[in-house]
Each structure stands twice: as structure tokens, then as C-alpha cells.
Amino acid sequence: MRVTAPDHAVQQHIAARLERLPMSRWHISVRLIIGVVTFFEAFDQLLIAFSLPDITREWGLSTAGATTALTVGSIGMLLGALASGWLADRVGRVRMIMLCLVITALGNLGMALSPAFLPFLILRFVQGLAIGGEVPIAASYIAELSRAKRRGRFVLMYEVVFPAGLTVGSLMSAWIVPNWGWRALFLLAAVPGLAAFFLQRRVPESPRWLASRGRNAEALEVMEQIEGNVRRSTGQDLPEPAPVPSAVGAESTSTSSVRDLFTGRYRRRTLVVWTIWFVGYLANYGLTSWLPTLYKQVFHLPTGTALWYSTSASMAGLAGCILAALTIDRLGRRKVLAIGLGGTTVAMGFLAVLGANSAGQLALFSAFAAMFSFAANISLYLYTPELYPTRSRALGCSLGGVLNRLGIITGPILVAVVYAGGTELTPVFLLIGAITLVGTIVAAAFAEETKGRTLEELSP
Template identity: 25%
Template sequence: MDYRKKTVVASVTGLTLEGMDIMFISFAMTMIIAEFHVDLATGGMISSITNIGMLVGGIVFGILADKYGRVKVFTYTVILFAIGTALTGIATSIEQVFVFRFIAGIGAGGEYGIGMALVAEAWPKNKQGRASSYVSVGAQYGVILAALLSAIILPTLGWRALFFVGVVPVIFAFIVRKNLDESPEWLAAQKNKKTVNKAEKGKLVQLFETPRITFTTLSLIVMATVQIAGYNGLMIWLPSMLQQSQGLSVSSSALWTISTAVGMIIGMLTFGRFLDRFGAKYAFGVFLIASAFAVFLYAYATGSMGLLIGGAIVGFFSNGMFAGYGALIGSLYPVQIRSTATNTIFNCGRAIGGFSPILVGYILQSYDMKVAMLYLAGLYCISFIVMMTLKKSDLGNVSETI
């Protein structure tokens, strides 16, 4: 297997394990709330604390990966995330669950950006979109894997056993460390004394070094926030919305979830090729506008087939764009700060966008599904406007992706 394929396999597997771990909380939430006798709001804090951990881990490990190497730090993030997941299974209080999920979040937050940086540095610019899409579908594989494991483990062994599966990524980390060489582009940068000296100035500061770079960084954070807010708002609340508004059973809403996830996977793979062929501005522009229309119109869908097909279309456009962020951010920042930029920007989006379900819940409580979908459609319109402000010369070293 050549180096390019190895980077994709390693990054896909890492994101699959991360996606699986995050979904474990969703499937085990009812049991955790019941065991520790806490209310729904307290249970919901588990996800928020995990997202905050991701932000911290993204910044810290992004900087370390730019300084000490992608592969070395990547393995540490996977091990830390595995430890946090396994420890969750022995928590004796909700406070311990918070602490262990924060630890798992730190590891997961570091893993994403480093994996994306590895892929960006291994693949040629005209194929980075599709390579990024191959990695991004890992999160959906994780959702499916979590669903299967939860169906098998939860009824028989309980929620604690589910999190003990968290030791598996440790094995994966050792395999990666043994079989994957360091990024050639990063190694070349380290040999350049001038580049090294520049890197020592402080990578996080470099994301806000000039007004234009600051504007670009903040614009990308807004786009990442919309991406996460839209995804969380749809996947967490839509099954409940459909159960209430359309009278669907739980099993029917589960079928909707699978249909939407399949649409997301196809959308990611399609978006990657769109990105390579037409560039980021056109690809993101088309998918953002299509997402706004698809989400808004979905509020008027009726009938089983309409809901299933509509869900797949919404998933295709709204989460298809997830595949492009690694390539987009990687193209806008040089190798010296690429991992820091990817992790910081996307995990800021995770931390902020992770609160979207709270707002969607408030809208549903005060209004109805149509208003909630209008809110989500509005988010995609905001992201479209922001995307149109990005220019090829934003950082003075931008690839042809824009």
C-alpha cells in the first residue's frame, strides 16, 4: 500500500472510531441519566463538555503536531481519546462522566485536524477534495458501527460495557505508529531553518497575524459552526420532530436516520469530486444554497417515501460539505500551521455549533417544525455569504482550491 492510501486508511479509521465514540453517548444517554438520577439538561451537558474538550485538544495537539510531527502526535491523541472512553465505563458519578468525556474530547479534537493535515500533505492539490471526502465518511461509518454495537451490547451487558470498547483504538494507534511514516512535506519544512524559526513564533497567533488572515480565520470558524450546528440540529431533533408531526414510530424514525446517513455518505463522496473539479467557491456555494432550500422544503414533506427520500436529499447536501473542510483549510494555510489551523477552526465550530440543539429545542417548544427548519435554512444562507468573501489571495499562499 502506498503512502497516500495509508494516510487515508489511518485518518478514516481514526474518524470512524471518533464518530463511534460520540454516538455511544447518544445511544447510552437514557441509561446514564437513569443510573445517576439526573435530569435531561444535565445529561445534555455530557455532549457540550465533550465538545469543549475537543476545542482544547484541537488547539493543543494541533500546535504539537506542527512542532513535533503528524504521526507521533496523532497516535497520542488516539490513545488519550481511547483512555477517556474506557474510563467513562467505570464512572461512579455524573461528575466523573463529565471529566472522562472531557478527556476523550481532548483526544478526539486533536485527531481530526492531524489526520486531515496528513492527507492534505500526501495528496496532490487536484485530488485533495476526494481524499478529504474519503476521510470524512469515516464519521458516518462510526455512526453505523455505534448503532450495531449498541444494539448488541446495551440490552445484554449495559452501557458501561459499551464504553469498554474504547480500548480498541489503542491497538489501532500502535499499528499506525508502526506502519505510517511521517509527512514528507512536514519533514521538508523542518529542514528549512528559516521555516522552523518562523514556526517558533507561536502558531496559534499566526492564525490572527494580520487583519486579512484574522478575517479569513473567523470566516472559516463561522462556516464550520454552521456545518456542525446544521448537522446537530438535524440529526438530534429531526427524528423527534417527525415522530410528533408525522406520527412516525421509533423504528420508522430509525429508518429515516439510516436513509439520511446514506445520503450524507453519497453527498460527501460527490462533494469531494465537485471540489476538485470546480473549486471551493463553486462547490460550497452550490451545496450551501441547495442545503437551505432542501431543509426548508423538507418541513412540508409528507408520506413515508417523501420523508425517506427527502431525508436522503437533505443529508446529501447539508452534510456532503463536511468532506471539504479539511481540503479547504489545508489549502489556505501553509504546512507550518496547517494542523493548528484545521484543529482550531473546526473544533471552534464544534464547540459553538454544539449548542445548536438547545436553540432548536427552544424553537420547537415555542413554535413548530417549520420555524425550526427555517432557522437551519438561514444558517446555510449565512455560511454562503461568508464563503463568497473568501479570496485566493487571503493568506498570500492560497492554492487553486478557492
């Protein structure tokens, strides 16, 4: 079907056709394919924390060297998030996801073969560019395929693959590193790069994005392909499109810029969501990235035991993500964010009062903290795309990812400075708890509720 209409009319037409689509096997298959990519990006992100004790021993790293190994990838992720959103708003969501996957796989292969620490750091930085780029773009893409009704569950059940990747990565690390060494772990992580070819053939470009770029004919062609796939999946005819509510002041421009994120209604949204991104990930990675090392240095556990203790946080985090996915359409985005950050604050408070006198006590309360913080953090991958228009959605998500990475970089460094190789952990927990308390207040008081509203209704 060919439609000749102004850009904004075509965008509304595409949105109406997407909103009428029932959930089908096609939606699940696309979500699964993108989910596999995100799963392995998460898997790759956490490998450095679990391989760090062995890398430190092999290359004789100091505390500063170990901190550099933890943070250099995060710096790459920060820059990757900064650039990828701008690129994805111009060249497409799917193309950028595929490129990020290939770079990540090649980085793993190179790190597995690294003869020294310096080339390892360089490759980890390059790989970080790809990991930081893929995750926010994928979040934008999945949000653009979803309907307003139960969008929270649809998007977050996809996003659960990220903590699942963290969990599987931690479990496999705890098994592989003590038996075959850290290089075998990175070699295994290089294999999923082959999925790039499958991705290119099976996943269509976002019709919302194509329409926002004025590529109307392509948008309509992709939309017809999607509708055909849904008809075959459901075995039923599709209902007629209903008008989609549009925000006041809708525009047809196809360009995006950082200025978009600080104009009108978007200024408050951006400041609030950036604060939550930074606080949530600072707290999460400030604690979890150092857990294997703390179990070894403070409680003198063997490497294998320390890694297994550390998996409790990842597994609890996965449980928190599933709970968020199942409740966010009922409770709303604001409540889930506030409860997640508030629960993290409470868990850190208990650890500060009790002093973490045993490895089991640390494992228990760090698991509770991870459950709540993961629930809040995963919700941001749903919430952020809802706050911005299609023309700058990937940019908004990627800049949220920049604050995410700033938190990931800052968290381990703050913990290293406060802990400084000693045995007193109470200041660490007080610091993290105070930071998440700020995030709790911001989420509860200032976050705008978005549940049940179409993307076009939320943003012009």
C-alpha cells in the first residue's frame, strides 16, 4: 500500500498500524533474536570482574592496575553510548546493533590471545565501545515495535536477558576460570559474533524510525511485511487501525540533537532520568564489581569459592528484573523505580549497621541489594525510550547510557578509594546507601508516569 502524506501523517499512520497488532510468534521471535545479542553483550560486560583475580595474578597488577582493568571497558562503553545513539538515529537501529555485535566478538577473541596487559586494555576499551552502543539502541528498537498496552511487560521481558546474561556469565566464570583459566572464558564469548549474519536476515528495521526519517515508502513496505508475518503467526485478519493520540505540538522534523532533550517537556524528563541512571548503576557496579575481590581479600576465600559467592548477587538481580517485568504495568514506572532504589538503600543500611562480619552475611545482603537495584535499573530501559520522540529516541537512550557508564566507572573507583585495601567495609555501604537514597527521592517526587500511553501521545 502506498501512502502520500506529510511526514507526520505517515508517522501517525505507521503508529496506528503497529498499535493494532496482536502479540504473536513474530514479536516473540524478533524479541528473542535481539535478546540473544543483548544476552551476550551482558555476558561480556561482566567477564572482567570474574576474571580479574586471575588476570591480576598473571600480570602482577597493583590495585590501581586492577581498577584500570575494571574501568577501561566502562570508559569505552560511555563513549560508545554517546556516539551510537546519534548514529542509530541516522543510519538505523538494526545496522548499528549488528555492527556492535561483530566488534564485541572480535574484541573477545583478541583479549583471549593478548600477550600482555596493555593490548588487553586497548581491546577491552574497543569492545566497550560496542557493548555501550548496543544496549540502548536495542532498547529503542524493542520499544518502537511494541504497543502501549502491556508495553512494560513486553519490553522488560526482553530486557531480562541482560541480567540473565550477567547471571550465566557469573556461573560460567565460576566454573571455567578455576579449571581452564580466564583466556578460555573470553574465547567462548567470541563465538556469538556469528549471530550477526542471522540478525541481518531476520530482523526488520523499525518502521517508526523509517517514517521519522521521511523514508515513507520503506516504512510502509516494512510495515506490510510485519503485518504479513503477524497474520501468518496468528492465522487471523488484523483489526482496522484506530487513531493514535498525539502529543500537542507534534512536529515532522527528522533531525535529532542534544538540544531536543532539553527543550520544553523534555528538560525535566532528561534531568530526572539521567540522575536515576547515574545513581542506579553507580550503586550496582560499585558493589558487585568488587565482590569477588572482597571475598578473597577480606574473608580469604579461595578464588573458586569467592566466585560462587559472587553469583548470588547476579541470581538475585535476575529475580528482581523478572519481578519488575511482571509488575511494572500494574504499579507504574515511577513506583518501581522508587521501590527499587529504596530497597537498595535499606539493604545497604543493614550492611552498614551489621558491618558485614562474615562472607555469608555479605552475600545475603548484597543479594537483596542486587535484587532491588536490578529491578530499578532494568526499568530504565523501558522508561527512557518512552520519554523521547522517535527522531531522537536512540540519542536519548544512549545519553542515558552515558550516565549509566559514568555511574559504572565512578562506582568501582569510589569503592576503591573508600575501601583502599583495608578490612573495614561499613563506609562503603554507607556511601552507596546515601547515594541511592538521593535516587529514591528523585524517582518518587519527580519521575513522570508513562504507563498505558502510546509513544506518540507521550512525545511529539
